[in-house]
Amino acid sequence: MSIQQTPALFGQKHSSRDYSKSYYWGKNQFNSSFPASLVAYMSSKGIKPVYLVTGRDGNVQHKQISGTELFGIDPLSDNAYYNYEAGFFSFEQFYTGEREKIDLVMIDRTTDKALCGLEVKLTALPDNTTKNGAEEEYSCEIVVRPPTICFLACSICQNYNSAAGRSKLQSLLAAGVPQINHWEEADEVAPHYEKIEAAVLAVAADMCTKQTPLILQPIWKTEGGKMRLADDCLDVFVWSNLATIQMCTRQNQRGNISRHQRAIIWLYRMLFDFTIYGQFDYVRIIKQHSYTYANDKAFAIGGKASHPFLSCPELTHPRIKRSEIRNIILGGGERFLFPQLEGIELALTDFFYGNIFGLQSA
Numbered sequence: 001m002s003i004q005q006t007p008a009l010f011g012q013k014h015s016s017r018d019y020s021k022s023y024y025w026g027k028n029q030f031n032s033s034f035p036a037s038l039v040a041y042m043s044s045k046g047i048k049p050v051y052l053v054t055g056r057d058g059n060v061q062h063k064q065i066s067g068t069e070l071f072g073i074d075p076l077s078d079n080a081y082y083n084y085e086a087g088f089f090s091f092e093q094f095y096t097g098e099r100e101k102i103d104l105v106m107i108d109r110t111t112d113k114a115l116c117g118l119e120v121k122l123t124a125l126p127d128n129t130t131k132n133g134a135e136e137e138y139s140c141e142i143v144v145r146p147p148t149i150c151f152l153a154c155s156i157c158q159n160y161n162s163a164a165g166r167s168k169l170q171s172l173l174a175a176g177v178p179q180i181n182h183w184e185e186a187d188e189v190a191p192h193y194e195k196i197e198a199a200v201l202a203v204a205a206d207m208c209t210k211q212t213p214l215i216l217q218p219i220w221k222t223e224g225g226k227m228r229l230a231d232d233c234l235d236v237f238v239w240s241n242l243a244t245i246q247m248c249t250r251q252n253q254r255g256n257i258s259r260h261q262r263a264i265i266w267l268y269r270m271l272f273d274f275t276i277y278g279q280f281d282y283v284r285i286i287k288q289h290s291y292t293y294a295n296d297k298a299f300a301i302g303g304k305a306s307h308p309f310l311s312c313p314e315l316t317h318p319r320i321k322r323s324e325i326r327n328i329i330l331g332g333g334e335r336f337l338f339p340q341l342e343g344i345e346l347a348l349t350d351f352f353y354g355n356i357f358g359l360q361s362a
């Protein structure tokens with residue numbers, strides 16, 4: 001007689017999500033919970049995610065970061081608690097207004113200490129802009145939410161969280177940037193954008209030895225963008241807070257303020273207010289500095305723009321095979337992934353029901 005297994009995800013012994021319930025296998029939940037287990041699985045095999053960091057010159061470099069270094073605790077430890085869509089006090093202390101929940105907070109169960117806060121962005125490889133190119137040219141679209149800019153600012157504030165630190169940060173931000181009386185007016189800000197960006201990059205150069213992980217970006221590789229997973233289909237990239245800044249600064253545009261430039265302006269305003277008040281009003285800054293754009297997202301970069309950042313052997317040939325998915329999704333959890341879901345989820349479901357688990361999709 002077969003033993004009934006409970007749906008689960010690899011490594012997550014303790015979690016804020018109950019994987020025995022179908023709700024926690026929905027798109028919004030799966031897109032952050034599966035990547036966390038992918039990190040745990042890679043850690044169990046001694047495979048380190050690719051870590052994007054910057055040097056003093058701002059150029060993005062590739063290093064590696066272990067699962068323990070990323071989470072602040074061994075992902076397989078019985079003391080590791082996976083807390084999703086949760087508050088992260090290390091960031092919350094720096095801003096006022098509505099509190100934003102971050103995708104994943106790792107907690108040490110023995111001390112109840114929150115160890116890290118990460119935004120999680122599950123991405124498909126290739127995207128529409130790169131699917132017709134050579135395999136070595138494949139890359140992903142990355143969409144960044146406004147809260148991510150808030151968390152980015154908070155991660156920088158942590159580095160300057162003292163009277164002397166705030167004074168130094170203010171000096172870096174003020175150097176070369178003239179007084180602007182109406183920051184909400186694009187016409188008044190745009191002529192000074194290059195100086196604003198230069199000030200932000202000066203801050204990044206100053207703290208380049210103290211950058212920290214911010215975005216966890218797993219990749220799902222499909223065969224030429226078709227709804228069929230490639231054999232070498234899974235890997236993980238991690239963006240540091242300073243590497244995240246580079247997503248904006250490489251998108252040049254003259255004239256009107258672009259979404260990418262707006263994100264740099266938001267970051268500048270958040271940091272400068274922190275130097276004066278010890279906190280910044282995140283919601284007010286976002287609302288008052290929209291510059292005609294909607295605030296549903298901060299910005300996005302397509303595969304052609306992300307490729308120079310991500311390009312490496314692990315992008316072309318991810319290190320986790322599709323046959324290993326059954327080692328990450330456990331206890332029949334794949335049955336909760338519905339075939340009618342679109343995009344990445346459709347590819348996953350087609351694969352789960354067909355090639356891996358030998359099931360027939362409904």
